Amino acid sequence: MKRAALTAVAVVAVALCAAQPLCAQDTGAVSRTPAATAVADSALEARTAAVASTLRCPVCQGESIQDSPAELAQQMRDVVRDRLRAGEAPDEIRAYFVSKYGEWILLEPTASGLNVLLYVLPVLLVIGGLAFVVVLVRRWTTPAVNPE
């Protein structure tokens, strides 16, 4: 829910930026107006938040680096922001953190290798449980056959 909201903010900010000539890149001296800079900054912040909310804070319990007030989380957000500013894609940034901390750093594990079990097992357990309940209910509701 939160990620969807952040993505929506990013899309709106980028759309606003694209609609305004003020946001056009200037190859000469910096000539952005404060309004254009603010829009670009808010777009970058929204994109940073979107990526940061998918990365686990290493010094917290189950929190993303976006939600955590820890100093390390804040510094990791800075890394995300700097890499986005340098033109890296969100997946490249996530790959960077995975190369340093392992898959553990992703709040949502990728659906590959043994991780597939994380996604498949709950579904199989629910189906198995439902089947078990159906069998039991049928057995209880079926009248006993009289041997006579």
Add this chain to the structure above:
Amino acid sequence: MNWKRAVIAMLAAAPIIALFAFGFTRDPGAIPSPLPGREAPAFKLAVFAPGEASLARPVGDTIRVHDLAGKVLVLNFWASWCLACRDEHLVLSEAGRMYAGRPVQFLGVLYNDRPEAGIRWIAELGGQSYPSVTDERSRTAIDYGLYGVPETFIVDTKGRIAYKHLGPVSAAVLRRWVDSLLPKGAPGDTVPRPRAR
């Protein structure tokens, strides 16, 4: 009929018991690092605590990981606010002295701390034989996948991370790893055994 039920119950319980056994025998705080076996991330960090005697580097000097090729690097992340860092300080400092003159570089990296606090801490604990550097905005710490201090990395002579140690490092661990990575027949191949802990 009862034995059938017992077998089904056991089969159902077995995976759950196995899962708990797996979970309870592991440290939930330990994050497996993907770094051992990989090239040590590059860094260029400025010295703030010089170290002593032959191991000393001038304050403000920059140390790059690439400049240390051919040496075993013992890279220790620490902070003055870290209580566990006190436990390993003497072990590291003594090991630094004992491996002096051999192709081994001990280097401290200050993590989320002010250099002044680091210098006070070193003085309070009786000095540090090897130099320590500052890590602005923890960029090097993040490059090394750090999530707490103390953490120690041992890098081989080819610049690959051989070992990552979480928590206070012992003399035995240092000796085992450093000795195993030193080129055989290097000058001064026999060193006094660091004090065991």
